[in-house]
Amino acid sequence: MNGAIHTLSISTLVLATLACAAPADQAQDNWPSWRGPxxxxxxxxGNPPxxxxxxQNIRWKAPIPGKGTSSPIVWGDKI
Structure with missing residues (x-):
């Protein structure tokens, strides 16, 4: 019985670690919220100019009416 509990504990720890690590990898690829991943x-x-x-060093521009403080949402290759 002790061996089964130990195996279950290790399995739970490994699954929890993998579940927490997965969003961190995705966060570097996508910017889903304000101020980046x-x-x-x-x-x-990043490696900004x-x-x-x-x-110089401008890839695109988009006129935005009014004032505001926000950042773009980047998902894959779309802004």
């Missing part, structure tokens, strides 16, 4: 405003895999201008 970790809600920190920092991309763990050091120089910015109206035309």
């Amino acid at each position: 970790l809600a920190s405003g920092v991309s763990p895999t 050091l120089v910015w201008s109206e035309t």
Whole structure:
């Protein structure tokens, strides 16, 4: 009986660890909420350019009316 409880405990621990690790991997691929995948405003895999201008290092622009504080939602290859 002791062996069965030990096996069940180890199995539960492994499954819980895998369940917690899966969202972390997905978070780096997608930005589903404000301030990025970790809600920190920092991309763990980012490599931003050091120089910015109206035309240099800009991949796209979209006019947004009014004022606001938000960030884009990135899911896969869609913004």
